[in-house]
Amino acid sequence: MSAHVSTITTSVKSKDRAQNEPAVVRWLLIAVALIFLALFLALPLAAVFSQAFEKGLSVYLDALREADTMSSIKLTLITAAFCVPLNLFFGVTAAWAIAKFTFPGKNLLITLIDLPFSVSPVISGLIYVLIFGLQGWIGPWLQDHDIKIVFAVPGIILATIFVTFPFVARELIPLMEAQGREEEEAALVLGATGLQTFLRVTLPNVKWGIIYGVILCNARAMGEFGAVSVVSGHIRGMTNTVPLHVEILYNEYNYTAAFAVASLLAFLALITLVVKTIAEWKVRQQLENH
Amino acid sequence: MSIEIENVNKQFGTFKALSNVSLAIPSGELVALLGPSGCGKTTLLRIVAGLEYADSGRILFNGEDTTQSHVRERRVGFVFQHYALFRHMTVFDNVAFGLTVRPKATRPSKQDIREKVMKLLQLVQLENMATRYPAQLSGGQRQRIALARALAVEPQVLLLDEPFGALDAQVRAELRRWLRRLHDEIHVTSVFVTHDQEEALEVADRIVVMNKGKIEQVGTPDQVYENPATSFVLNFLGSVNMFHGRMSQGKAQLSGLQVHSNGYAGADDTPAVAYVRSHDIEIDRSQIDNSSIKAEIKNILKLGPTVRISLLIEGNSEFVEAELTRDKFQQLDLKHGEHVYVHPRQVRVFVDDFQI
Numbered sequence: 247m248s249a250h251v252s253t254i255t256t257s258v259k260s261k262d263r264a265q266n267e268p269a270v271v272r273w274l275l276i277a278v279a280l281i282f283l284a285l286f287l288a289l290p291l292a293a294v295f296s297q298a299f300e301k302g303l304s305v306y307l308d309a310l311r312e313a314d315t316m317s318s319i320k321l322t323l324i325t326a327a328f329c330v331p332l333n334l335f336f337g338v339t340a341a342w343a344i345a346k347f348t349f350p351g352k353n354l355l356i357t358l359i360d361l362p363f364s365v366s367p368v369i370s371g372l373i374y375v376l377i378f379g380l381q382g383w384i385g386p387w388l389q390d391h392d393i394k395i396v397f398a399v400p401g402i403i404l405a406t407i408f409v410t411f412p413f414v415a416r417e418l419i420p421l422m423e424a425q426g427r428e429e430e431e432a433a434l435v436l437g438a439t440g441l442q443t444f445l446r447v448t449l450p451n452v453k454w455g456i457i458y459g460v461i462l463c464n465a466r467a468m469g470e471f472g473a474v475s476v477v478s479g480h481i482r483g484m485t486n487t488v489p490l491h492v493e494i495l496y497n498e499y500n501y502t503a504a505f506a507v508a509s510l511l512a513f514l515a516l517i518t519l520v521v522k523t524i525a526e527w528k529v530r531q532q533l534e535n536h
Numbered sequence: 537m538s539i540e541i542e543n544v545n546k547q548f549g550t551f552k553a554l555s556n557v558s559l560a561i562p563s564g565e566l567v568a569l570l571g572p573s574g575c576g577k578t579t580l581l582r583i584v585a586g587l588e589y590a591d592s593g594r595i596l597f598n599g600e601d602t603t604q605s606h607v608r609e610r611r612v613g614f615v616f617q618h619y620a621l622f623r624h625m626t627v628f629d630n631v632a633f634g635l636t637v638r639p640k641a642t643r644p645s646k647q648d649i650r651e652k653v654m655k656l657l658q659l660v661q662l663e664n665m666a667t668r669y670p671a672q673l674s675g676g677q678r679q680r681i682a683l684a685r686a687l688a689v690e691p692q693v694l695l696l697d698e699p700f701g702a703l704d705a706q707v708r709a710e711l712r713r714w715l716r717r718l719h720d721e722i723h724v725t726s727v728f729v730t731h732d733q734e735e736a737l738e739v740a741d742r743i744v745v746m747n748k749g750k751i752e753q754v755g756t757p758d759q760v761y762e763n764p765a766t767s768f769v770l771n772f773l774g775s776v777n778m779f780h781g782r783m784s785q786g787k788a789q790l791s792g793l794q795v796h797s798n799g800y801a802g803a804d805d806t807p808a809v810a811y812v813r814s815h816d817i818e819i820d821r822s823q824i825d826n827s828s829i830k831a832e833i834k835n836i837l838k839l840g841p842t843v844r845i846s847l848l849i850e851g852n853s854e855f856v857e858a859e860l861t862r863d864k865f866q867q868l869d870l871k872h873g874e875h876v877y878v879h880p881r882q883v884r885v886f887v888d889d890f891q892i
Contacts, residue, residue, distance in 0.1 A: 431620065433622075435686075446633075450624040
C-alpha cells in the first residue's frame with residue numbers, strides 16, 4: 247500500500263507543471279539572460295572602475311577632491327535633499343488619496359502622475375526654461391525682482407522634482423490598493439483620529455513600499471542628466487551636478503577624473519540595487535501577510 | 537443601549553441599497569440581519585456603525601440622534617468579515633489599540649491597559665497568544681482577537697459583519713456557539729450580518745430578514761421559521777417545494793391537491809403558489825387521505841443524517857424534493873424508481889407573488 251502511494255506521489259511530482267521545459271531549454275534561456283547582463287551591465291561597470299583607478303588610488307582621490315568636483319557633489323546632494331522629501335510627501339498624499347478614496351478626476355490624477363515617465367527629460371527641462379527663462383512667461387518679472395530660477399540652483403531642483411515625482415506614488419498606489427481600507431476603518435471605529443490612523447496603521451503597512459520608492463527617487467534625483475542639463479547652464483563650480491560634471495570632464499579628455507566621478511554614481515547605483523532588493527522582498531512580505 | 541433605525545435610504549449610483557428601512561433593536565438583544573448577498577444588510581450595519589452615511593433617515597442610540605456623529609464618537613464595536621487586524625502589531629497591541637489611541641486625559645495607565653487586554657484575551661481564550669502576530673494565527677483565532685479588540689473600548693453596541701463568513705464549517709459552528717455564550721455573559725446589544733439561515737436561527741434572539749433593500753420580516757427564530765410573513769422568507773429559510781395553482785372559494789387548487797388557506801378566504805380565481813418545506817413532505821407506501829399524491833422516486837441523495845429524495849409527481853412534470861431522516865428512510869426501504877405516495881404535512885399558500 248505504502249509503495250503504491252509513493253509511486254503516485256512521484257509521478258504527480260514529475261508532472262506538477264504543465265510547462266515543464268526540457269533542461270536544455272531552461273539552461274539556454276538562463277545563459278542568454280546572464281550573457282546579456284554581463285555584456286550590457288557588468289562589463290561597463292567594470293570599465294568605469296578600472297578606468298577610475300587606472301592611475302592609482304591617489305590620483306583617484308585627488309580627482310574627487312578637486313574644487314569643482316566637490317561643488318558638483320554638494321549641488322547633487324542639495325538637489326536630492328530637496329527633491330526626495332518633497333516627492334515623498336507628494337507621493338504618500340497622492341497614493342493615499344487614490345487608494346483610499348473615490349473622487350472625480352481620480353483617473354486623470356493617475357495619468358498625470360505617470361506623465362514624467364512618458365515625457366523626454368529634455369522636454370521636462372525645457373518646460374522650465376519656457377516658463378522661467380528670459381523669453382519665458384514670467385522670466386522678465388523674475389529678472390526685475392532679481393530672482394534667478396533658470397541657470398541656477400532653483401531651476402535644477404524644480405526640473406529634478408518633476409522628473410522624479412512618480413517614483414514614490416507609483417510604488418505606493420498598488421500596495422495601498424491591495425491592502426484595502428478595512429484596517430483604517432477598524433482604527434476609526436476604535437476611536438483613532440485620522441492622524442493616528444495614518445501614523446499607526448497606514449504608514450507601518452506601507453513602510454517598505456515607501457523605502458523602495460524613496461531609494462529609486464533618490465537614485466534618479468542624483469543621476470538625472472537630461473532635464474538638469476537644459477536648465478543648468480553648465481556653470482562650473484556653480485550649477486554643475488555630478489552627471490553634468492562627468493560629461494564636462496570627459497569632453498576635456500580628462501578620462502581618469504571623469505571616470506572617478508562616474509564611479510561615485512556607480513557606487514550609488516550598487517547601493518540602490520541592494521536596498522531595492524531588500525525593500526522588494528519586504529514589500530512582498532507585507533502583501534502576503536495581508 | 538437600544539438602536540432605532542428610522543426611514544433609512546441609501547443609494548449607490550443607480551443601485552438602491554436600502555429603501556426606507558425602519559427597525560428597532562431593544563437593548564441587550566442579539567439580532568441577526570439575514571438575507572442574500574446584495575440585499576443591503578451590510579450597508580445597513582455600516583450605516584449604524586457610522587462607516588457609511590445614509591442619504592436620508594435617522595439612527596438613534598438610546599433615543600439619541602447619532603445620525604450626524606462621526607464613527608469615532610459612536611462607541612461601537614465593529615468586527616469585520618476578514619478580521620481587519622493590524623498586521624504589523626502583536627495580538628496584544630491589536631487589542632490595546634482602542635485604549636492607547638485615547639487622548640491623554642481619558643487614557644488608562646499602562647498597567648490598567650495591560651490588565652484589561654489580558655482579561656479580554658482570557659475571555660476569548662487566547663491569553664497565551666499575546667505576543668504573536670495576526671499572520672501566525674488561524675482564521676478562528678483571528679476573529680476572536682478581532683472581537684476582543686472591539687470589546688476593549690467597552691462599546692455600547694457590537695456590530696459584526698459576516699463574522700464567520702471566511703471560516704470553515706467546523707470552526708464556524710464552534711465560534712457561533714461561543715458567540716452566543718459570550719453574549720449571554722456580557723449582554724451588549726449586538727447586531728450581526730449573515731447570509732446563513734442556520735447561523736441566524738441558532739445564534740440570534742431576533743432575526744431581521746432582508747431582501748432587495750427592504751425588511752421582509754422581523755421576529756424570533758421560531759416566528760420567522762414557523763410563520764414566514766412572505767414567500768421570500770419561506771424560501772430563504774430552508775429548502776422548499778413550490779406548487780403553482782389557483783385559488784377558488786378560499787381553497788387553493790394545486791396540482792393534485794386541495795388546500796384550505798385561511799388568509800385568502802376572499803380570494804377567488806386568482807393565481808396562487810403553495811410552498812411545502814422538504815422535511816414536511818411525508819412519503820408513504822399507501823394512500824393516507826385524499827391529499828396524498830402518487831409519485832415516482834427519481835433520485836436518492838444521502839447527506840449524513842438526512843436523506844434527500846427527488847420524486848416526480850404522476851401525470852405531471854413537477855419534481856418534489858423530500859427530506860427524511862435516515863431512520864425513516866431505512867424503515868421504508870425506498871428504492872430508486874419505486875412508486876410511492878407523497879403527503880404534504882404543512883402547506884403555505886401565497887397569493888400575492890405569482891410572478892416568481
